[in-house]
Amino acid sequence: MKKYRGDGMDEEHINRELRREFSSLVRIKAPGRVIDSVYHRIREEEGKAKPGETRMLTPRRIRWQVAAAVLMTLVVSIPLTILLTRNFTETAVQKTYIVRFIYENETAETVHIMGDFNNWHREGFRMQRIEDTPYWTAELELTEGIYKYAFLIDNEVWTVDPLSMLRVKDNFGNENSLIVLFDDTEERTRL
Amino acid sequence: MPMNHSYSGACVEQTGYTFETVLNKNKDAIFNLFFRLTGDFHVSEDLFQETFLKVHTGLRNFKGNAKPSTWVYTIALNVFRDYVRKKKWNPFIQEITDCENLDSRADSQTPEEQYIQREEKAGIQKHVCALKPALRVPVILHYIEGFSIPRICELTGRSASDIKVSLHRARRILKKRMGSEQ
Numbered sequence: 113m114k115k116y117r118g119d120g121m122d123e124e125h126i127n128r129e130l131r132r133e134f135s136s137l138v139r140i141k142a143p144g145r146v147i148d149s150v151y152h153r154i155r156e157e158e159g160k161a162k163p164g165e166t167r168m169l170t171p172r173r174i175r176w177q178v179a180a181a182v183l184m185t186l187v188v189s190i191p192l193t194i195l196l197t198r199n200f201t202e203t204a205v206q207k208t209y210i211v212r213f214i215y216e217n218e219t220a221e222t223v224h225i226m227g228d229f230n231n232w233h234r235e236g237f238r239m240q241r242i243e244d245t246p247y248w249t250a251e252l253e254l255t256e257g258i259y260k261y262a263f264l265i266d267n268e269v270w271t272v273d274p275l276s277m278l279r280v281k282d283n284f285g286n287e288n289s290l291i292v293l294f295d296d297t298e299e300r301t302r303l
Numbered sequence: 304m305p306m307n308h309s310y311s312g313a314c315v316e317q318t319g320y321t322f323e324t325v326l327n328k329n330k331d332a333i334f335n336l337f338f339r340l341t342g343d344f345h346v347s348e349d350l351f352q353e354t355f356l357k358v359h360t361g362l363r364n365f366k367g368n369a370k371p372s373t374w375v376y377t378i379a380l381n382v383f384r385d386y387v388r389k390k391k392w393n394p395f396i397q398e399i400t401d402c403e404n405l406d407s408r409a410d411s412q413t414p415e416e417q418y419i420q421r422e423e424k425a426g427i428q429k430h431v432c433a434l435k436p437a438l439r440v441p442v443i444l445h446y447i448e449g450f451s452i453p454r455i456c457e458l459t460g461r462s463a464s465d466i467k468v469s470l471h472r473a474r475r476i477l478k479k480r481m482g483s484e485q
Contacts, residue, residue, distance in 0.1 A: 126474045133427045134446040142334035146348045150326070150355045157356065 206255045209293045213261075214275065215239060218246035220265045225250050227261025227288070234264060260288040320371055322359050329375045330355075332448070336376070339443045340383055342432040350386055354379045369457075376458050380440065387436045430480045438473040441466050 213225055223241075224234040229252065239248040248263075260280060263271050270286065272279055278290035333354060337347035357378050365374060431439060440459060444450045450458070455466050 123471070123474065126478050130427075130446055130474060130477060137339075137426070137428065137447065139331065140335045140338045140347075142330040142351060143348070146334065146351050147326070147330060149348070150352050150359075153352055153356055154359050 206257075208253055208255050211252050211254050211291065211293070213239070213250045213252070213273070215248045215263050215273065216246050217248060217265060220248070222266055223248040224264040224267070225252075225261060226264055228259040229254055229261070234267075239263070254291075254293055256293045258290065258292050258294070260290055262286075262288050320362065320365070320367075322362055325358060325362065325371050325375060326355055329372055332372070333375060333379050336379060336443065336448065337383065339428065339431065339447050340436075340439060342428055346386075350379070350382050354382045357382065373457065380458060383440070384436070427477070427481070430477050433480070434473055434476060438469050438476070441469045442473045442477075445470060 215223055215225075217223060223239040225237050225239055226232045226234050230237050237250065237252075239250040241248050260282065261273070263273065265271060272287055273289035276289045276291065278292065279287050280290050281287050330351075334347060334351050337350045337354075338344065341347055341350070354375070358375055361378070365371070369377075431442060434442065441455055444455045444458065445452070452463055452466050452470075455461075456463050459466070461469075
């Protein structure tokens, strides 16, 4: 092998000398065993996952993913649905109240109760007199809300409920009693 | 001698190249390239296998934009680059830069291969192996494979000026080291 002294040589000279050195190197051929190994490894790789098998496996994997997604949706949505439905049911079904109206009039022949709850029709809303007393009574099943009402004495005279302090005037200037059916306590708790 | 393989897979529909053709045309050049880059038969064998596995996988998508040999060389250089990168971070991969291990694992080699390695150990190969990979690759492609600078640029993806500078530095280093052996 040629030895170099170094500093005195120019670039081109070094280049030529290197070419000469490199040209003396033999070209190494690929050993047969390496070629065999390449083919062996290719067969191994293909044995692990052939393209056809991959195509068969891929949809199955997707199917499992879809199944997992559906399962997760059900797990989340069922309790949520139950919860929302229960709340909706609770709010949708209005409470009903049995309200007993009492009116005192000793001389009246008939007393009717009329109001928003019966669109101010007297039929079917005649109050009953408690025997041997001046008290007239009627029991109505009303849903929660605010109602105006009044008593009709002997089909002629209107009067407000003297036992109720809540009164409002209607569009004609007549005074009516007011009843509020509202569970205040429960509403506060809910809020 | 290579075995007679009946393997006929990986035929490329677009270009008509078969894996066997590409392998047979490039096997010696690629193995020689790896041996000159690493100075180690065993490492060269591993990198060679890795390269042609990638060739086999990629041949289906090879569109024939470049010559098959250019394409194979590019893959081989990428494999070597990955190897160097792994070696840098993995202390269990044997260091090869000083070529001290040229015949350290000669048990599975043929007598001819052992002889070649012993001879190379004392020659210019030792100094080439001592170069940094960034300098080693242009030197081997230029002086051993005989590639022009534009071809080296094409294969490595580096600029012409970068290759010229690398060759200049490599020449200076080789000159200095070979001169100091006197």
